[in-house]
Amino acid sequence: MRLRTPAGAELAYTVLHLFPFSSETKRMGIVVRDEATGDIAFYAKGADTVIGALVQPVDWLEEEVGNLAREGLRTLLVAKRRLKRDFYEDWSRRYEQARLAVENRSERMQQLQQQLDSGLELLCVTGVEDRLQSGVRPTLETLRNAGVRVWMLTGDKMETACCIAKSSRLVDRSGGLFAFQPASLRSADLDKELRNMARRVEAGHSVVISGECLQAAVEQDERRFVQLACQAPAVVVCRCSPTQKAEVVRLLKDHTGKRCAAVGDGGNDVAMIQEADCGMGIAGKEGLQASLAADFSIARFQHVTRLMLVHGRRCYKNTSVLAQFIVHRGLIISTMQAAFSAVFFYVAISLFPGILMIGYATIFTMFPVFSLVLDKDVASATAEKFPELYRDLLKGRELSAKLLCIWVAISIYQGGVIMYGSIWLFQGSFLHIVSIGFTALVFTELIMVALTVRTWCWQIIVAELVSLCSYLAAVFILTQYFDRAFILTLNFLWKVSAITAVSSIPIVALKLIRYLMSPPIARKLQASVGTTAVSSIFTV
Ligand SMILES: Nc1ncnc2c1ncn2[C@@H]1O[C@H](COP(=O)(O)OP(=O)(O)OP(=O)(O)O)[C@@H](O)[C@H]1O
Numbered sequence: 001m002r003l004r005t006p007a008g009a010e011l012a013y014t015v016l017h018l019f020p021f022s023s024e025t026k027r028m029g030i031v032v033r034d035e036a037t038g039d040i041a042f043y044a045k046g047a048d049t050v051i052g053a054l055v056q057p058v059d060w061l062e063e064e065v066g067n068l069a070r071e072g073l074r075t076l077l078v079a080k081r082r083l084k085r086d087f088y089e090d091w092s093r094r095y096e097q098a099r100l101a102v103e104n105r106s107e108r109m110q111q112l113q114q115q116l117d118s119g120l121e122l123l124c125v126t127g128v129e130d131r132l133q134s135g136v137r138p139t140l141e142t143l144r145n146a147g148v149r150v151w152m153l154t155g156d157k158m159e160t161a162c163c164i165a166k167s168s169r170l171v172d173r174s175g176g177l178f179a180f181q182p183a184s185l186r187s188a189d190l191d192k193e194l195r196n197m198a199r200r201v202e203a204g205h206s207v208v209i210s211g212e213c214l215q216a217a218v219e220q221d222e223r224r225f226v227q228l229a230c231q232a233p234a235v236v237v238c239r240c241s242p243t244q245k246a247e248v249v250r251l252l253k254d255h256t257g258k259r260c261a262a263v264g265d266g267g268n269d270v271a272m273i274q275e276a277d278c279g280m281g282i283a284g285k286e287g288l289q290a291s292l293a294a295d296f297s298i299a300r301f302q303h304v305t306r307l308m309l310v311h312g313r314r315c316y317k318n319t320s321v322l323a324q325f326i327v328h329r330g331l332i333i334s335t336m337q338a339a340f341s342a343v344f345f346y347v348a349i350s351l352f353p354g355i356l357m358i359g360y361a362t363i364f365t366m367f368p369v370f371s372l373v374l375d376k377d378v379a380s381a382t383a384e385k386f387p388e389l390y391r392d393l394l395k396g397r398e399l400s401a402k403l404l405c406i407w408v409a410i411s412i413y414q415g416g417v418i419m420y421g422s423i424w425l426f427q428g429s430f431l432h433i434v435s436i437g438f439t440a441l442v443f444t445e446l447i448m449v450a451l452t453v454r455t456w457c458w459q460i461i462v463a464e465l466v467s468l469c470s471y472l473a474a475v476f477i478l479t480q481y482f483d484r485a486f487i488l489t490l491n492f493l494w495k496v497s498a499i500t501a502v503s504s505i506p507i508v509a510l511k512l513i514r515y516l517m518s519p520p521i522a523r524k525l526q527a528s529v530g531t532t533a534v535s536s537i538f539t540v
Pocket residue numbers: 021022023024026027028045046047048075076153154155156157240241242266268
C-alpha cells in the first residue's frame with residue numbers, strides 16, 4: 001500500500017492482516033508493516049462505543065464525538081497499537097494455526113483478534129457526512145400523506161440518527177422527540193420509561209430508541225411497547241443490528257396486522273428486507289446485497305414513491321378487479337346450468353356442449369377479462385401527485401367480503417336472467433336455448449368488461465374485438481351447435497338483445513346511481529387535474 005502525504009513524500013506499507021468490517025462488531029482492523037522503518041502496527045477503526053471502550057479514557061472524547069454527531073456526521077474512532085516484532089511473529093503463527101483449525105475456528109480467531117486490542121491508543125475522531133440521497137424529504141412527505149407510517153432503523157448512534165431524522169423531516173423540527181433511555185435495563189426502570197413514553201406519545205411526540213433498549217423493552221412487554229410505538233408519528237431505532245432490524249419488522253407484522261414494507265441499501269438490511277411483506281432494495285454504493293435479496297430493486301430511494309403509489313396501487317386495484325371477474329365468469333355459467341337443471345326436473349344434462357365450455361373459458365372471454373390488468377384508473381402522474389389516492393386503498397374497499405357478495409349477486413342475477421329468458425323465449429328446440437343463452441352470456445361478459453374499463457388502451461380494445469370476432473366466427477363454423485338459419489333471423493337478434501339488455505341494464509343503472517351519489521376520489525381528482533384520458537364513468 002503506497003500513500004502520498006500532502007507534502008509529496010511517499011510512504012510504503014505492507015498489509016499483513018485485514019479484519020473486515022461487520023455490522024455485529026461495528027469495527028474493522030488492519031495490521032501493517034512500515035517498509036521504511038520495519039515497524040509493525042495494528043490500526044482499528046470503528047464506532048465510538050466499541051473503540052472508546054478499548055482505549056485509555058480521554059476526557060475530551062465524549063464531548064467531541066457528541067458535537068460531531070449532533071451535526072449529523074457519522075463518527076468513527078481510529079486507534080493504533082505498536083506491535084513488537086517477537087509478539088507479532090508469535091501472534092501471527094498462532095493466528096495462522098487458528099485459521100487452519102478444523103474445530104472452533106471462528107472462536108479461536110476471535111480470541112486472537114482480541115489479543116491485539118489491549119493497549120490501543122486513540123489516534124483521532126473522524127466525522128464523515130453520510131449524505132442523504134436527493135429526494136428523500138419529499139418522498140417521506142408523500143408517503144406520510146399516503147397514509148404510510150415510516151420507521152427509520154439505522155446502525156448509527158443516537159445523535160446522528162436524530163439529526164438525520166430531523167433533516168429528512170421524518171420528525172418535525174417543532175414536534176418533540178422522546179428518547180427512550182431508561183436509567184438501567186432493569187424491569188422497574190423500563191416500566192417507568194414505558195409510562196413516560198406513553199405520556200409523550202400522547203402529546204404527539206416521535207420516539208427514538210436504541211436497539212439495546214428496544215430489545216429490553218420488548219422482552220419486558222412486547223405488546224405494550226409495540227402498541228405505544230405505533231401511536232407515535234414516527235419511530236427511529238438507532239444502533240440497530242441486522243437481526244434487530246428484522247425483529248422490528250416481525251414485531252410490526254405480528255402486532256399490527258398491517259402490511260410491512262422494508263427499504264434498505266446495505267448488507268445489514270438483508271434480514272429486514274426478507275422478513276418484510278414487501279422488500280425493496282436500493283442498488284448503489286453499498287453493493288448489491290440488499291437489491292438481490294429484495295422483491296423489488298430500485299436505483300434510488302425516491303423511486304419508492306412511484307413503485308408504491310403508481311405500480312403498487314394499480315397492481316392492487318387491477319388484481320382485485322381480476323379476482324372479481326374470475327368469480328363472476330365462473331359463477332354466471334354455473335347459475336345457468338343450475339337453473340336449467342332445476343327447470344327440467346334436475347336432469348343431469350350439460351346445458352352447453354364441451355366445445356362451447358372450452359371456448360367460454362378460453363378465447364370467447366379470457367382475453368378481455370385478463371386484459372383488465374392493463375387498465376389504468378388514473379394517469380401515472382396523477383397517482384404520483386396525489387398520495388390521497390393511495391390512502392384511499394387503506395379502506396380495503398377494492399376486495400372486501402361485501403364486494404364479493406355483490407359480485408355473487410350480480411352473477412346469480414345475470415345467470416338467472418339469461419337462462420330463464422332463453423327458456424321462456426325458446427321455440428321448441430333445445431338447440432335454440434343453447435344459441436340464445438350462450439350468445440347472451442358471451443355478450444354480457446364482454447359488456448361487463450367494457451363497463452369496468454376506466455381507460456381504454458389498445459390492448460383492451462384488441463382483446464374485446466378478438467373475443468367478439470372469434471365468437472361470431474365460431475357461430476358460423478360450429479353448425480352442429482348453432483342453427484345458422486335461425487341465427488340469421490331478426491327473431492334471434494331481438495331475443496338475444498332483449499336478454500342481454502335485461503341482464504346488463506340494471507347493473508349499468510346501479511353503477512350510474514352509485515357513481516352520481518358518491519363519485520370515486522380518483523374521478524374527482526381527474527376532473528380537477530383535467531387529464532385528457534378517455535375513461536368510462538363506471539367504476540366498480
Ligand atoms: N467501514 C467501517 N469501518 C469501521 N466502522 C464502521 C464502518 N462502517 C460503519 N462502521 C460503524 O459501525 C456502525 C454500524 O454500521 P452498520 O453498517 O451496521 O449501520 P450504519 O451504516 O450505521 O447504518 P445503516 O443501517 O443506516 O446503514 C456504524 O454506525 C459505524 O459506527
